[in-house]
Amino acid sequence: MPPPPALDQVKLWNRFHLRLTAIYAVAAFVLVGAMSWLYYRKSYDTRLEALQEQLLATAVTTAQFLDAETLARLDGPEDAGDPAYQDGVAHLRGILERYPKLTSLYVLLRTETPGKLHFALDWSQGGVEPSAIGDEYDATDLPSMLAGLERPTVESEPVVDEFGASLSGYAPVLDRAGRSIGLVGVDVDAAEIRALRREALTIALVLFGVAALLLTAVTAVVARSIRRPLRRTIEASNAIARGDLGARLDLDRRDEFGLLSAHFNRMAKGLEEREFIRETFGRYVSPEVAATLLADRGAVPLGGEEREVTVLFSDLRGYSTISEKLAPAQVVALLNGYLTAINEVIDAHQGCVIEYLGDGVLAVFGAPNRLDGHPEKAVRCALAMRERLERFNREAEASGVAKAWRDAGLPELEARIGIHTGLVVAGSLGSPSRMKYGVIGDNVNIAARLEALNKGLETSILASGDVVRLLPEELRSAAADHGEHAVKGRARPVHVYSF
Structure with missing residues (x-):
């Protein structure tokens, strides 16, 4: 099992305290955001309704003040000097001065053409030139204005006409008989509506910002109360994982973290003896074997169990010559460097080194731990071993280590590898007082025979x-077929392929 990453290597969004805090923060922010949005809508709607009521009230009171019969006399620009016109305009101007x-x-009056009205009175803020008496106004596409000829009406949204965008309220002007002769209209520029929106939005954003700051402070406190004990727990766990069994978790708390601290310290103390055994035992067997036996001694019973695995057997070409021409110390240094490099490759491909036989290496894929796709992993491991050995030779040349080989007339190191898949007996072999983990069976011997067959076929990897039949197409297509060959100790020939 690979070691876990360091805390600073854990991505921020994968950290527990951040995710937990983020969940609460997001929920709170969504709630506050929704409340702020509702406040904005309610505030805007309330302000808009107040403005609409003002428009409606102004239109109604103005219509009630005006005399319909007097207005009916105003027919064209020549009536601009009529005192009734002057009084009417003055009244409109006074209202606008009170409500800036x-x-x-x-005031628009009916004409004989449906939907067509004409101005009787008009006044606007800012010195805008008023429409002349009798100027026609087309209200055909303005249903709210036409409805205002019959009853007080106010628009729900600004409307764009020849005078610009505005929100309007209307009220009918009635004669003494109660008939509508026209309407009073009062406008508010659309900019005022936008100002209402901005005002409501500003207040909502301020409220949201204040709430967000408070939530941020609260979430920071919550995150800190979780982050610190988590960090200390991880640091103590990492120390234990590094072999520092004297590490302890000191959390003086009365909550779950305090309980975790007590159990952690008890566990650390109990691991000291077990870790000592693991460390000592692991020097003589594969780490996978040591871990399996120490974790569950019943997992691999004495006598072994039948398991389908892929066996890889490798040794150095010309090892006898190497051991003959080099001093023993040089041979040991050479073998240790070579076996270290090869062992790293086997470990990287999830293989298990069963034993070293001088220059030979016996490894299995699929025991003691079950491994899916073990034939593929074994073949890829063999290819990587060949590549690693080439690099080992280059490193030896660069460092000067290979000089001793060259002086002895030895070529570069080359390995021969045999690979076979089949049933073996894997387990603890020996006696109850002295055991070793091993794999036995005819299929182990076949891998060794295939390794030796490389010499005659002038190949380096035989499977x-x-x-090969269990490999993916990519590897099967790369295999060279050498047909069937007899191998020592087996009655039937073995079909072999090289890589």
Whole structure:
């Protein structure tokens, strides 16, 4: 099992305290955001309704003040000097002066053409030139204005006409008989509506910002109360994982973290003897074997169990010559360097080194731990071993280590590898007082025979047909077929392929 990453290597969004805090923070922010949005909508709607009521009230009171019969006399620009016109305009101007938010106030009278109206009175803020008496206004596409001829009406949204965008309220002007002769219209510029939106939005954003700051402070406190004990727990765990069994978790708390601290310290103390055994035992067997036996001594019973595995057997070409021409100390140094490099490759491909036989290496894939796709992993391991050995030779040349080989007339190191898949007996072999983990069976011997067969075929990696048929197409297509060959100790020939 690979070691866990360091705390600073854990991505931020994978950290527990951040995710937990983020969940609460997101939920709180969504809630506050929704409440702020609702406040904004309610605040805007309330302000808009107040403005609409003002428009409606202004239109109604103005319509009630005006005399319909007097207005009916105003027919064209020549009536601009009529005292009734002057009084009417003065009244409109006075209303706009009292309510500066209102932009226009006017009176439109019916004409003989449906939907067509004409101005009788008009006044606007800012010195805008008023429409002349009798100027026609087309209200055909303005249903709210046409409805205002019959009853008080206010628009729900600004409307764009020849005078610009505005929100308007209307009220009918009635004669003494109660008939509508026209309407009073009062406008507010659309900019005022936008100002209402901005005002409501500003207040909502301020409220949201204040709430967000408070939530941020609260979440920071919560995150800190979780982050610190988590960090200390991880640091203590990492120390234990590094072999520092004297490390302890000191959390003086009365909550779950305090309970965790007590159990952690008890566990650390109990691991000291077990870790000592693991460390000592692991020097003589593969780490996978040591871990399996120490974790569950019943997992691999004395006598072994039958298991399908892929066996890899490797040794150095010309080792006898090497051991003959080099001093023993040089041979040991050479073998240790070579075996260290090869062992790293086997470990990287999830293989298990069963034993070293001088220059030979016996490894299995699929025991003691079950391994899916073990034939493929074994073949890829063999290819990587060949590549690693080439690099080992280059490193030896660069460092000067290979000089001793060259002086002795030895070539570069080359390995021969045999691979076979089949059933073996894997387990603890020996006696109850002295055992070793091993694999035995005819299929182990076949891997060794295939390794030796490389010499005659002038190849470096040979695999049996039982291996190749289980490989993915990519590797099968790369295998060279050498047909069937007899191997020592086996009655039937073995179909072999090289890589």
